[in-house]
Amino acid sequence: MNIHPTTAGMTLAGILFVLGLISMLIRRNMIFMLLSVEIMLNAAGLAFIVASSHWSQPDGQVMFMFILAMAAAEVSVGLALILQLYHQLKSLDSDEASRMRG
Amino acid sequence: MGIAFYIAAAIAVFSTVMVITRFNIMHALLYLIVSLLSVAVIFYLYGAPYMAALEVIVYAGAIMVLIIFFVMMLNMGPESTRLEKQWLKPGMWLVPALFCCVLLIELVYLIAQNHTPVSGIEQVEPKAVGRSLFGPYILAVELSAMLLMAGIVGAYHLGRQKPKIAHRFFETKAS
Numbered sequence: 001m002n003i004h005p006t007t008a009g010m011t012l013a014g015i016l017f018v019l020g021l022i023s024m025l026i027r028r029n030m031i032f033m034l035l036s037v038e039i040m041l042n043a044a045g046l047a048f049i050v051a052s053s054h055w056s057q058p059d060g061q062v063m064f065m066f067i068l069a070m071a072a073a074e075v076s077v078g079l080a081l082i083l084q085l086y087h088q089l090k091s092l093d094s095d096e097a098s099r100m101r102g
Numbered sequence: 103m104g105i106a107f108y109i110a111a112a113i114a115v116f117s118t119v120m121v122i123t124r125f126n127i128m129h130a131l132l133y134l135i136v137s138l139l140s141v142a143v144i145f146y147l148y149g150a151p152y153m154a155a156l157e158v159i160v161y162a163g164a165i166m167v168l169i170i171f172f173v174m175m176l177n178m179g180p181e182s183t184r185l186e187k188q189w190l191k192p193g194m195w196l197v198p199a200l201f202c203c204v205l206l207i208e209l210v211y212l213i214a215q216n217h218t219p220v221s222g223i224e225q226v227e228p229k230a231v232g233r234s235l236f237g238p239y240i241l242a243v244e245l246s247a248m249l250l251m252a253g254i255v256g257a258y259h260l261g262r263q264k265p266k267i268a269h270r271f272f273e274t275k276a277s
Contacts, residue, residue, distance in 0.1 A: 012111045023122035053148040058230040069246040073253030080260035
């Protein structure tokens with residue numbers, strides 16, 4: 001029961017990513033879909049940190065900082081889009097938006 | 103790996119499962135913050151203390167506060183919880199979850215297959231990160247600055263309430 005640290009970290013990142021993917025597939029509430037994107041981005045960041053530790057190079061941590069900036073921009077634009085859709089459709093169901101015309 | 107990693111990993115997986123099974127979005131957000139914090143602990147264990155601090159400050163702090171304020175602004179009550187319970191039926195999500203489990207088993211098998219020789223965790227100093235960030239990655243830093251600017255402008259443009267300019271003659275009785 002002595003797992004290599006890289007194996008353990010990568011396995012955890014994979015589990016978290018798949019949990020986020022499951023949530024993305026089964027949920028229809030748009031805020032929950034945004035949360036699952038956050039979970040997946042976080043898992044990708046964890047994989048970068050583990051790889052950075054494995055090769056003892058700073059590049060993985062630099063990539064994590066870029067993921068952080070990207071997640072912040074994505075959340076702000078995504079929340080604004082959800083706000084507009086909520087005002088137009090009066091619902092957070094993502095299937096409502098598929099009937100949009102134009 | 104030490105026992106600390108296993109405890110943090112168990113908490114991360116459990117709280118993420120709780121996030122995706124909650125009906126009330128506030129409970130889900132609280133579990134998500136727990137999950138982010140446990141991932142920050144794991145960053146610390148992997149020799150990246152600066153990134154652990156950034157995870158707590160930016161993810162568990164700023165982004166979660168943004169989403170919580172947004173949820174409070176929409177002000178959804180028990181009605182939305184009932185709707186969500188109605189939408190999340192077992193027959194609908196069983197097959198995608200099964201496919202995801204197959205993918206996960208495959209991924210774990212692939213990772214476990216090629217074992218690298220055992221070595222300890224290497225600490226990467228924040229100094230090296232900063233040196234790398236403003237050395238070879240300076241162009242990517244400028245690009246991410248542009249991305250954040252575009253995010254600000256996009257959020258302002260999309261989140262603005264457009265004033266109604268239709269003449270009152272065209273307005274229906276229902277509105």
